[in-house]
Amino acid sequence: MIEFLSPLYQLAWPFALAASWLAGEILYRFLGMPRIAVYALGGFLFGNLAASYLPPSEAGAFLLLANFGFGLMLFELGYRINLGWLRHNPWILITALAESLCTFGAVYFVATFCGRPPLASALLASLAMAASPAGLVRVINEQHSSGQVTERALHLSALSCVLAVFTFRVVIGIGVFQTEGDVLHAAWSSLVVLAVSASLGGLFGVVVPVWLRSFEDGARDATLAFTIAVFLLVLLTHVLKFEPVLAALTFGIVARHRRIVLSPAQRNFGVLGDLLSVLLFFYVAATLSWGQVLSGFALGLLLVLVRALVKTLMCTVFARVSGITARKGMFTGLALTPMAVFAILLLEQTRRLGVDLFHSLAPLAAIALLLEVAGPLVTQRAIQLAHEARTVREK
Template sequence: MLETLRTAWEALLERLLFLPPFPEQIDSLALFSLLLVVGLLLGEWLHARAGWPKVVGYVLAGTLFGPTLLGWISFEALAQARPLADAALGLLMMEVGRRLDLGWLFRNPELLRSTLSDITLSFALIFAFAFWLIGMSPGWAAATAAVTMASAPSVVLLAIEDGKAQGLVSDRIMLHTALSSAASFVAFTLVLGIIHAEHSTDWLNAATHPLWVAGGGLLIGWLGARIAIVIARRLPKGSLAQVFVLVASALLAVGLARMLAVPVFLSLFLMGILLAAGDRQQVLRYTSLPEGHWLLAIILFVIVGASLPWQEFTWLTGLQALGLLVVRAAAKSAALAWSGGSLPLPKRLLVGLGIQPLSATAVFMAYEIAALYPEIGRSALALPLFAAAIMELAGPALCQMALRRSGECETTTTQAGGIA
């Protein structure tokens, strides 16, 4: 049938000069659009039929139809879609940064104690596991710890939004996630210098790359936040125009970060923090991305699912990744249990369960570090990539379980007639 169609098309080309050559394959943008629709439908179906988080469906669609399995989306098309993923992750990270309440942290010593315990113990145990048991070099073991020590801000944010969760457990899950992300970004920046020190023949790379990333991220974040606040002051509060300015400023920051080779997730996270800290007149305090989180999530997690290197999977790496996740879960649960405080132990353990997700930010950090020395980095960081791949599927369910068992989710009934 395809050959008949090609013959007829080529016959028409002799008379209709405006026709293009017979398309040998579907346009990558059209394929990617179909993949997004499939991801949406799969996520909604799993959520409606099995109660799974929608994010799981998005990741499964990307994994199934990506280049490692069915190959609907090629590696080239995936590279072309990377700016969309950067924009989606950046906007979500900006929202996480805006929700980081440092005042609440410093007013509450038990919160400070539990977050510091989580950050310290997670990094130390993951580093020890990668260095002593897996046999990584100190630099790549530190890179593994930096990539996997934090929870997944986008997954946690979307789980809280989806469940409309409000209360001490959900607030602490969000706070721990934001702070561990901040600590992970600091560790990531320092690790860049360590990796250069191990592999580069020029010491200048080790000295300047962390400064470039930290200084560039801070400058881009400050510029994006400043532009958003200055322009938004002249617009009605809570208006669609303010939403547009907020998104446009964030996309400007994304573009600048990509242009200057500064990690997008770091720049936009800092932009969110600076927006919250510098908005003294609360111009944008109540301006958010209305119902935009799920649109961003579909784009982000479908691309992340398609980017996972399942073609390099081995049973040994899979077992090592499971071991890393067990160590990581033990570190976070122990940190929350030992920290004490006014929150009862069962609820502290629910917080520890809720901060288990590991997702897009870890994948992007791993690829950023691996790109420095591709001949070494891809194999060295296979462990955190496969750990993130496993938690792409298990993490959202664990966070959803913690929020539901806390009793802080809004109970809603699904309307008849829809897929979700």
């Protein structure tokens, strides 16, 4: 019987991914529902119905592939960041600092008020600072959107990710110092890891464009070269236990400013990027158990509402001084709703370092599920209300 079921176990993930992709296409075409939200629902159902019967090695392999997919999205986000725009309009940077720090403060206050330990509250608050680039980039590309809300949301997402990773690593370092009393280990867990990760990304961002310029048709082959480079960078940081989020984002930012152009037709990195996005959103939702979601649902829902309110309020407050209307500032804040993929993969990275935080952050599972499904819907609606969507659903 076991010999008969073994091939079925091996086919479970591929068939579940195919079913989620098919459901995503159908619901997008007929209802306009973001594909990634459907992938997440499929992953959550699969994770609670069948994943416990699969060998652990399967999950490890899919984690690495999910990190590859996330790395491509982070590179694409970094590639769209214009540092010159930030220099000419510093209010965007100020907005990012204000909304991220206020989000941290509000989530930390609510979590501690509801009885969560200070360290767990700080970890939740640091994760809540970020707007996940995965959900944002996929919805923007799916809607073919462009405009002030779209560009500001992308820039704010990148800045909030950097701030969130830095804060999260600092909190982890404080936790390590409290438990082990080792200052060197605490420092390595935070600042040194971030510096090395950013340096690796910057090195790739310099070397790859130089290599491409050595060929006459380098620009034509840029998409493939960058894809392979992102894979190598994610694998390197994964093996060395550095921070692939910061490395891939830095790679994209530096590569853009080395003047190597990616064709607009290569957004999402083509078919490979589409395939990895299905796997990424499916895998992240599959890690969430129904019991964890229920145990932290009340506080998780409250923190989701607090986070959305603070981000929307801050973006609205700083809208006029940064050059847009308050209405567009509000839509920008709403577009920053996605968070789940960033949070879950960051926690999986810390688990590989021997620090398992997921079970101490009960509300996070509920937050992740809510924002995995609702986040893309809110982003899509914000872009549409801002009249920046260019997509027409196929019937």
